[in-house]
Amino acid sequence: MMEGQVDLCPEVEKTFELIGKRWTGLIIYVLSSGPKRFSEINSLIPDLSKRVLTERMKELEEHGIVLRQVIPERPIRTVYLLTKKGSELGKILGPISQWASCWMKEK
Amino acid sequence: MMEGQVDLCPEVEKTFELIGKRWTGLIIYVLSSGPKRFSEINSLIPDLSKRVLTERMKELEEHGIVLRQVIPERPIRTVYLLTKKGSELGKILGPISQWASCWMKEK
Numbered sequence: 001m002m003e004g005q006v007d008l009c010p011e012v013e014k015t016f017e018l019i020g021k022r023w024t025g026l027i028i029y030v031l032s033s034g035p036k037r038f039s040e041i042n043s044l045i046p047d048l049s050k051r052v053l054t055e056r057m058k059e060l061e062e063h064g065i066v067l068r069q070v071i072p073e074r075p076i077r078t079v080y081l082l083t084k085k086g087s088e089l090g091k092i093l094g095p096i097s098q099w100a101s102c103w104m105k106e107k
Numbered sequence: 108m109m110e111g112q113v114d115l116c117p118e119v120e121k122t123f124e125l126i127g128k129r130w131t132g133l134i135i136y137v138l139s140s141g142p143k144r145f146s147e148i149n150s151l152i153p154d155l156s157k158r159v160l161t162e163r164m165k166e167l168e169e170h171g172i173v174l175r176q177v178i179p180e181r182p183i184r185t186v187y188l189l190t191k192k193g194s195e196l197g198k199i200l201g202p203i204s205q206w207a208s209c210w211m212k213e214k
Contacts (some may be wrong), residue, residue, distance in 0.1 A: 006140040008151055011207035016133040018129040019126065019203075024121040040142055044115055085210045092202050096126075100118035103192045 011030065015089075018063065023048050023056055025093060028082070032090030035069070037083035065089065115208070120198075125170065128183050130163055132200060135172065135189070139197030142188035172196065 016078035019025040023045065030036065030044050042053055057080060067088035071077040082090055126132040130152065137143065137151050149160055164187060167173035172193035178184040189197055 006137050006151060008137065009208065011211035012136070012204050013133065013152075014211050015156075015203050015207040017138065020129050020132050022124075022127050025127050026120065029119070029123065030113050030115065044113060045120075047120075052132075070156075076189075089206055089208065092199070092206055095199050096122050097119050099196055100122040102120035103117065103195065104121050 019089075019093070021056075021059075023052060024060070027056055027060065028054075028086060028090050029093050029096065031066065031080060031082045032087060032094060035079040037077060037079055042082065060086070115213060126196075126200070127158060128163075128166075130159060131167070134160075134163055134167065136203065137198050138173065138187060138189050139194060142186040144184065144186055145146050148187065167193070 015100070019028070026045060026048075027041065030041055036044075038053070039058070041057075042050060044055070048056075057066060057068070061068060063085075064083055067081050067086075068082050069079050069081060071079060126135070133152060133155075134148065137148055143151075145160070145164070148164075149155070149157060152160070155163075163171060164175070168175060168184050170192075171190055174188050175192075176186050176188060178186060
């Protein structure tokens with residue numbers, strides 16, 4: 001990005017609105033390590049209620065970021081995975097773990 | 108990140124809590140193009156009220172992400188810039204513009 005210049009098109013604003021919704025970024029981050037069941041996501045983010053997680057998963061499905069997949073085995077299982085769109089966003093958010101361990105330790 | 112595994116330490120959670128606060132990610136993104144006056148940030152993000160922008164800038168200062176600098180020239184000017192910590196986070200968020208123009212056009 002050029003010094004002083006900023007590219008603030010509506011798409012960029014919409015993206016920050018998306019990841020700037022509580023828990024959304026973290027859910028994408030968690031799913032970028034591979035498909036997960038609802039209960040797995042829930043146990044990885046214990047502070048997030050099931051109600052809000054359900055809401056966020058629906059929003060992420062609507063945005064084409066998450067795909068809900070039913071595995072036709074017995075017992076039938078449902079997993080959530082990132083679409084191509086979602087995994088590209090997950091790749092961007094991935095380096096946040098290094099940043100966090102460098103800069104958020106002290107607080 | 109290894110498939111299936113996820114590194115969800117408290118620092119990562121705290122970081123997503125930070126950027127998952129409405130407008131915060133966008134403010135960091137805007138400042139990563141260089142120091143800006145309050146009024147410049149405000150005009151770049153017109154949907155964000157002055158009251159909320161003031162609040163977010165204070166939070167970002169407290170987190171050591173933004174520095175408020177008074178330029179001792181006449182007329183005295185105040186600019187906001189990213190600290191080292193903030194600019195490292197800004198670099199991570201930078202590629203969001205490419206992602207957004209690829210994937211958010213249709214909506």
